[in-house]
Amino acid sequence: MEKLAELPPAALITFGAVLAVIFAVQRLGLWQGQKSTPATDKAQVAAVIVDPSALNRLTEEVGKLVAAVRNLVEVGEEMTKTETHMAIELDRIREELRIQREISRRG
Numbered sequence: 001m002e003k004l005a006e007l008p009p010a011a012l013i014t015f016g017a018v019l020a021v022i023f024a025v026q027r028l029g030l031w032q033g034q035k036s037t038p039a040t041d042k043a044q045v046a047a048v049i050v051d052p053s054a055l056n057r058l059t060e061e062v063g064k065l066v067a068a069v070r071n072l073v074e075v076g077e078e079m080t081k082t083e084t085h086m087a088i089e090l091d092r093i094r095e096e097l098r099i100q101r102e103i104s105r106r107g
Helices: 009-035 041-049 052-106
Strands: none
16 A cells, blocks of 8 residues: 555556446446346356456557557646746746846946
């Protein structure tokens, strides 16, 4: 648990989303198992355990989600770099304007 606190916010959000999807699939499986005509308790457990096609689709969707989050992180990093460069240039312009005001005041 201590390692979770060290993760970046984007990773924590992704981790939470994956956990939410896992719990949702589990609950949906239980719900589907209860909706069917239960012969025994074993039928409900079997409904939760396996539908490999659903798990495969879920794995693909989680992969797409991870790729989208990685892309979002890259875009955020690029924006941060751009804003940093913009701030440096604005500081330079501000300093040059201050110098020009000082020169015109003295001249």
